[in-house]
Amino acid sequence: MTSAPSLPVPHAPARARIAEGLFRFAVRRVPVTVELPGGERIGAGGPRLRINQPRAFFHRLGADAKIGFGESYLACEFTAVDDLADALTPFAARMATLVPPPLQALRRFVDARKPRAERNTITGAQANISRHYDLSNDLFAEFLDETMTYSAAWFHDDNEDLAAAQRRKIDGILDLAGVRDGTRLLEIGTGWGELALRAARRGAQVTTLTISAEQQTLARKRLAEAGVADRVEVVLRDYREARGSYDAIASVEMIEAVGEEYWPAYFATLDRLLVPGGRAALQAITMPHDRMLATRRSYTWIHKYIFPGGHLLSREAIADAVDRHTTLHVGGQRSLGDSYARTLRLWRQRFLDAWPRIAGLGFDETFRRMWEFYLAYSEAGFRSRYLDVLQVGLTKP
Structure with a gap:
């Protein structure tokens, strides 16, 4: 009845580096724990998310954060170790401040537009x-x-x-x-x-x-x-x-x-x-x-x-x-x-x-x-x- 969407990983190396930097900066202040391969952990402590494929995850965030984060979950590039809603709630509570205000002004240049x-x-x-x-x-x-x-x-x-x-x-x-x-x-x-x-x-x-x-x-x-x-x-x-x-x-x-x-x-x-x-x-x-x-x-x-x-x-x-x-x-x-x-x-x-x-x-x-x-x-x-x-x-x- 339905088939898996094609989810090729976008190639956006420069934007991926920026996205990774912003993600790490934001997560430091969020009461979650993000686990990366090799044992690295970032975050202020709390419900756990595990990034299984960092390269794909950050390339998706860099290409389009509003779509890439969810697509990365569909592609199993990150998973929830604890309850998924528990891990997402601290991000939702800080939605307006996750991205520094000076960068929010660039939204109109990077956000995808709704299809006509x-x-x-x-x-x-x-x-x-x-x-x-x-x-x-x-x-x-x-x-x-x-x-x-x-x-x-x-x-x-x-x-x-x-x-x-x-x-x-x-x-x-x-x-x-x-x-x-x-x-x-x-x-x-x-x-x-x-x-x-x-x-x-x-x-x-x-x-x-x-x-x-x-x-x-x-x-x-x-x-x-x-x-x-x-x-x-x-x-x-x-x-x-x-x-x-x-x-x-x-x-x-x-x-x-x-x-x-x-x-x-x-x-x-x-x-x-x-x-x-x-x-x-x-x-x-x-x-x-x-x-x-x-x-x-x-x-x-x-x-x-x-x-x-x-x-x-x-x-x-x-x-x-x-x-x-x-x-x-x-x-x-x-x-x-x-x-x-x-x-x-x-x-x-x-x-x-x-x-x-x-x-x-x-x-x-x-x-x-x-x-x-x-x-x-x-x-x-x-x-x-x-x-x-x-x-x-x-x-x-």
Whole structure:
């Protein structure tokens, strides 16, 4: 089903020497231990990473650090001796300062740019989404919980299971949007149908939009099995092509796939489709505003391998887009960042435990390392508070 990507080692000797110097300088101040061949150890002490092939590792960092670090993990050029997320979290906590400020000014000359082919036009967005969400419904079923929910859960205590925390998260969004019996609800981003299912059980009439054919198929099946298919329409349609009037709109971790170029269209769509007095509720992954501005043009490992066309917002960017492009008002907000770190750890554990069955679906060892790195890297972002995830309520006068 998927084959290992070709990962030739780039030849960048001058940049590799610079990268090695910067890496050694940065790691001296980071509470990790980096082991190199021959017994050398660098770092301030802590979770251990082992560089197996220093030449390849530093050439990748020199050629493109934002992509090369993750690619080096895929190629087994470095490994985690201890837990991978534990080792990545100290780096995530120092993301803004790992590279000395004078060198950060050179970012525009060395960072790869996002490919124009991955712009989130209507056709481009469908292709981008398909590359991730249409991998295989069976793959996602192996590591998600019974609700098939692929976004941050909301945990109340350490003993709570993942499915209960996911249902709390969904109910939180529905409450922010004021969904009750008789509500006409639009959902932007169906997932595999759990939010639509719970809204229908409240008595809402739901239209839910997706641009993933795989998700549409399974969502319809799950809704029919739950006995609510008569109250939910699952439509294969881009949000920009939506029509109608709705009392409420819900959209959970879909805005990350919109792209900065289309934020005005996304928020204007919410405004256009909501009736006066209507309410919308978003769940959005955020990053610090200064880091968003500094990296807005960068092409990263996550873009290349996991979420093409993706772009995170900041709290400020959400408020600015709402102010500039809508008549809506920002209302209640809650942060679920700590819960997302736990969600990602559970997904990674379940993914690795299920690997023999996932491999049986046709996925190879490089895919396993790719997804292990993606889930650990994301967990590190939330554990370090570099990333957050917000539930945001919006109201239309």
